Amino acid sequence: MAKKIAVLVGSLRKESFNRKIANELSRLSSDGFDLEIIEIGNLPLYSEDLDQSPPQEWTDFRQKIKNSDGILVVSPEYNRTIPGALKNAIDVGSRPYGSSVWPGKPGAVVTSSISSLGGLAANHHIRQAFVFIDVPLMQQPEAYIGNSSQIWNDDGTAVEETQKFLKDWMGAYEKWVNGFSKS
Structure with a gap:
């Protein structure tokens, strides 16, 4: 059975370079992995006041994360930190306290x-x-993709050098997930 990987894309823009990278990772992954982009733009902002009767979007998001075998984040940098939608998704999934x-x-x-x-x-x-929030992270190889507006072929796929990097990186992540055992 294929490993289910929840992919969070930090950019909400329809044609974002990060979404394209996430799609490339999915395309380049092995048959043993099923990457699904979990949309985060529709999540109401986290407020503890809503925990008693959480919005359906929160419930659906939490269930998708709970049912996944791993987490992959593909994100831009906004103002030297993470996009607000991504931070909100992290918060929604980690609450209420004790139910992350x-x-x-x-x-x-x-x-x-x-x-x-x-x-x-x-x-x-x-x-x-x-x-x-106790998500064990793959340490190496790291993935920082610079000049992301310039790594695309006319057909929307990444240029050969970037494809090679993403395929190698995805192979390392697959090895990490397959070798991972929760203590």
Whole structure:
């Protein structure tokens, strides 16, 4: 049975480079992995006041994360940190206190930027949040994709060099997930 990987894309833009990267990772993954982008743009902002009767969007999101075998985040960097929608999704999944859906899901982070820095600060901020919510993260190889507006062929696929990097990176993530055992 294929491993179900929940993919969170930090950018809400329909044609975002991060969504394209997530789609490339899905295309380049092995048959043993089923990557599904879990939409986060429709999640109402987290407020503890709503925990008694949570919005259906929260319930659906939490169930998808709970049913996944791993977590993959593909995100841009906004103002040297993570996008608000991604932070909200992390918060929605981690609440109410004591009922987090995140613990023990092997995770990984890919960040990209139209600058040459590749979302370095966002990558580390996502990692910091995931450490707290008990998502064990793949440490190596890291994935910071710079100049993300310039890595695409006319048909929408990544250029050969980027495809090779993403395929190798995805292979490492698959190995990480397959070798992961929750203690």
